[in-house]
Amino acid sequence: MHGLASSSPPLRLPPSSSWLVPSPSSLNRRRTLPLLGALLCFFALLHAVVEVPDEPAARLRQLFSLEPAVPKATLGADLSFTQYLDAHWPLERRTQQPHLWITLADGLFARTGAANLDAFVRQLNLERRRKYGRKTRETHLVTLCLDEPCVVECAQRDMYAYGGFPRQKPEQILNATWPKLASLIEGLPHRDLFFVDADVSFAQDPYPHMEPLMENYDLLAQENDAFGYFNTGASRPSQVLSPLPPAPDMDMVKVSRDQVNFNMVLDTALLRLHNDSRPMQRPLKSDFVAQNGLRVHVLDQRQFRVYHQRKDAWVAMHDSTFLHMTCADDAWVKLFIPKVEGFWTDLDGYYSLPPQLLSIDELAGTKDDLAQLFRILLALAHYTGRALTLPSHAVIFDLGKSFPTPVRKSYETFPLSQLAAPGADSPLNVSVVEPAYVEHASSWLLGKSVLDTDKRRDDGWWQSLAKAERERRMDLALGMTKVFDLDMRAHSTFASLLSKAISNPLLAEAAHVRLINSEWPGFQRWRTWQLPGAVSHVGTCAQLEKMPGCDQVCRFDGRETRIRVDEPWPSLEQVLGVERASGL
Structure with a gap:
């Protein structure tokens, strides 16, 4: 048997062994040298593919x-x-x-x-x-x-x-x-x-x-x-x-x-x-x-590119070849930021099967205000079955004048990457997509090329699609750009806002609904809204007065590393019953 068979003893290479060690990394105060290839993988391909049964x-x-x-x-x-x-x-x-x-x-x-x-x-x-x-x-x-x-x-x-x-x-x-x-x-x-x-x-x-x-x-x-x-x-x-x-x-x-x-x-x-x-x-x-x-x-x-928060922002290019997430808190950050930066594919229909979207026109306020708005958005996304897409940045009013900047990227302000985990891996089972999801999805729906991301594919892929599929893709790309606004000023409770979102035919069927006017003076009753207990422990990232760092893109308090969820989501009927019981 060639190579390292399972029955072989632990391999010990003699000093004269010929091989290549994996990529270099510097020690203290040294630029690392991750290998990227002097010749890229030249091998013969056996085209006879073994079929994998469906059962x-x-x-x-x-x-x-x-x-x-x-x-x-x-x-x-x-x-x-x-x-x-x-x-x-x-x-x-x-x-x-x-x-x-x-x-x-x-x-x-x-x-x-x-x-x-x-x-x-x-x-x-x-x-x-x-x-x-x-x-x-x-x-x-x-x-x-x-x-x-x-x-x-x-x-x-x-x-x-x-x-x-x-x-x-x-x-x-x-x-x-x-x-x-x-x-x-x-x-x-x-x-x-x-x-x-x-x-x-x-x-x-x-x-x-x-x-x-x-x-x-x-x-x-x-x-x-x-x-x-x-x-x-x-x-x-x-x-x-x-x-x-x-x-x-x-x-x-x-x-x-x-x-x-x-x-x-x-x-x-x-x-x-x-x-x-x-x-x-x-x-x-x-x-x-x-x-x-x-x-x-x-x-x-x-x-x-290698991701290092704002440290590498000056070298960012719209046509960079790849993004390497060497510097991130956990697996979820490593998987979410490539989507934010536009380096994700249409894996499992992520872009070509877009969900209905929920967004907000701006995120600005104190840390408590931002936390409450985030909880409202998560709850509304859950009960309407929409994916949440936030603005790219948030402005934090109460950091103090001594801090470098009150502006943070939204994934540095809120624990978006954990929430964006698919299915059971998400603490709240709420779909979260990147701020530029509409732009990214539109480009993939219409056939973005991986040879030149400024152009469409020219390999016959679009022509191979059925006419109905081509029309579906074009309709979706256009539909996501039409945004229906939901004014928060008209609602005194979360149940009222939710009822409007699901009962109004235009809002219920819209591809993209956006909350507006959260900052309007005299109409900020949302600050005291009663929300489902499932989001009671959800808020902003901790220690926002500190700039994000390597392994600290979104900090948690104490020893916490995950979003805490103590209660399941109540039923839609229970949430709407709050409004009916109050007589509003």
């Missing part, structure tokens, strides 16, 4: 199957990663080899971040084939699964996935480090791999920005201001494997994040020193030769 039982049998026909998604119970790759992309085939991307996921990221990457890759293949012809290399994503739910999810989505590495992990290796390390050990001797974290979201084709550089550099590095994260990367094995033998030994004997060892091998400390107080002074070295002879180029971070 759950048959699907599970296929997951555990040890038959020679290796399914696209497998637990890898008795299958090495080398064997998995050989089954789908045999090295001996002489057909043109595709680019191969590798990512890492658990059950949550298999259905979110990794699935989003896969959706992007599939559309990228269709558009590149139409533009460059059938001889262009295709791209395929393989998800390294950390648990069984990940493999099951990938199988249901017809994604490539391998779940054998967790059973092979040596004790001294971190859970998230081992699949990256082992996949590169197995794959790189004969293949080029492009490792893409599942918290990377692409907006458009990266190849035009990288291919011109690949012949002149061994490593292309993504600029990064965060420390301690493994990041996106790939390399050219013939140039890169031999200079890095110390790093695998370091990873195998020391419990440490792999990118720390990578930077020690490259010796990037002096090359990447910078001053945090001068963010406009960009890297001291964007082209250099590392101590081991590798030629390194640091990519333009305006094109390849």
